[in-house]
Amino acid sequence: MEDFYETRIESVDGQLIGLFGVFDGHGGAKVAEYVKHNLFSHLLRHPKFMSDTKVAIDDSYKSTDSEFLESDSTQNQCGSTASTAVLVGNRLFVANVGDSRAIICRAGNAVPVSKDHKPDQTDERQRIEEAGGFVMWAGTWRVGGVLAVSRAFGDKLLKQYVVVDPEIREEIVDESLEFLILASDGLWDVVSNEEAVDMTRSIQDPEEAAKRLLQEAY
Template structure:
């Protein structure tokens, strides 16, 4: 009897569990219907909005790209940011634009800074394109220019300061991440303007191009493993360059120089190549960009498109849009710098309020005829002066007849034209 009652209890409990399992299967089947799935999505959006926001990459890195010189900054959930800045003396303005593009995350950073060192105005512009993560690019954005401006030889020997700062910053970055398992890296393409001297330094495959009289001139050469000099340097260090979809160092990295990349540091150095230019009135603008632009936009196109826009911020946005429309699948970041040399040679009177003297000259048009009369008098006097040696008149009666012309000559000399228009300023 005990056994039979025990069996009944087991059978009843098993039946209850079977019913629970069957109900669960029915519910699971109902969850697969489209209506249920859409309802669950709607509920999750309302209950967990922060989680949903985290799942969509809002490109916080683009917001970190705001610099101390940005006059405007816009960012949206698509990973887009742009802004602009103008120098106090009006000789330079720049615009920058950054777009996540088709990538799931943003690894590009940019930096724009100005400062005065010993009374000398210095402008710095930089593009940093990360790979394997954004940590290296962000580190450069926060530290590279700061370290450079603190270098003791920055003004005395700018090229040496740039070279040493690049390599020291790379060492500092590797030291900061020695206890982590990350091995990300970054390019750097920077332009430093000290007075009218421009220093462009490059590590990696970002690029800087300058426009001179409408012609595009690259001021950096991409560090690709298949460059003959780079390949020789890598192989001499014991490395290998092989094809893996593109030429790569050790079959891994598609550039031959970079910050970071600890595992390849013996072959992938952070020593920059530096070019110096003395700017004159023929230099119009400067374009710095990550390879997301240069992969699909040639140097000449970039310069011609940037010259079409009056404002550099609009030019930077135009270049970003062009690269994306041409199929760029990478992050795209660009800085456009415009140079205004005419401000150095002419004072631009339109920027100053008219003085009382200017108002008087505008309200009195009569004196405009005086310079013509003075010019004629001056011409006559010069003609008479040249004919005197040929005529050789008698010296005694001459002062009486010549008194009036001599007085006119003195008047012309004292009140002669002092500007290009022949207007009497005295």
Template sequence: MVCNSCLKSVIVQTGQIGTILTRKRVHLQSTVRTLYAGGAGLTFLWNREFRTSAKMMVDSGAAASQGPVVHKFPEKDDAGYVSGGWKSEDGRLSCGYSSFRGKRATMEDCYDIKTSKINGQTVCLFGIFDGHGGSRAAEYLKQHLFEKLMKHPQFMTDTKLAISETYQQTDADFLDSERDTYRDDGSTASTAVLVGNHLYVANVGDSRTIISKAGKAIPLSEDHKPNRSDERKRIESAGGVVMWAGTWRVGGVLAMSRAFGNRMLKQFVVAEPEIQVILNSIC
């Protein structure tokens, strides 16, 4: 997702199929090896061949302790520009990231990459969390969202339901953890969860998810903007108002209609994700 606070990219490369999570226009060249995002912001690119015997992954901040072995490349920090990456032992998967803070005073965005084996099957989770009003919501999602999801009792049997319920429960838990503060941080979330040959792409907010196939970009999500007809109807039915204030905003304040956090607008700004399921057969 691209915003004004930082530029962060995570790239996982194996084949000609990829999933890109971003918030601004992304220009794809003939292959998905090169990613351009205009301006400062945050971008996530996930790319691999869809195979049921996927050999993955990485964990945020360290080589994965569960699942296939990966080699971690040394992280470099050059005057605030941070980059690093991993590569699987069999060479079929590589993952890299880079980030720098943009014009804002502090970094408000986070990402998370995790892998685990559940019932003998490798599962892989990728996410980007674009904070606004502060970094606390994005940091909370990095720390808790995937951990809660993997512990959901129906994660392996009904992954789509598990993602939807976990998103909304994590939102409630974050708001509860912030009940004694005067802050009102919020965050979008774009996640891609691979279970077997099923890829579940979930979005809350104005992040964008695109699947790249042989260099062709195919959208998998639609921005949650207040002026989207169904979103506007939902907000107004709940007693809210959509106003123009430089752009369309909920209550004249927030330029997205779904988000984690944002306690003061929670009645109208929900954390229910829209989820797309991509199967091996169509990729």
């Protein structure tokens, strides 16, 4: 299995913090497993975690990636996406690299809070080409004809082009925000954002809602 998830509830400066993540590996499970075990630990230790959470998230994505690449030189073609959510009080910080996706249900509507990073997107393709890489069709659009996502952890051989810079979005948690869904492309390839919300909105138990989506993905 190359997919992992992580959920943690921690106390920082007397405040409860929720950390949630989905990590979809490719080329093997090693990177996804490493990110699962290390990303949130790096984040919680960051000196600006409470004062500037977005900076802390950005730094933690990059430091986790760098540490893995330095620690294991054998996993040159192994990588992982990440879709994470960090709840600090009534502030929800969603970050992602790759094509795992986060959506929220707000007032009954499906609202994407992340953007899939695909090589054929105009801005991503331009960034890759300006760095000296190329995007070509090989069953789907791929970086260097190899990788179907344009941002990821790991992927050492393509690191110059496949960056780990997360896009980070902040949402305020109020009465209109009903729930959050984090999932890999195994779900989003077969279910739209709206369908995912419609399937789960009436289910009160989060675990049962997740099982319902899992059934659809398989």
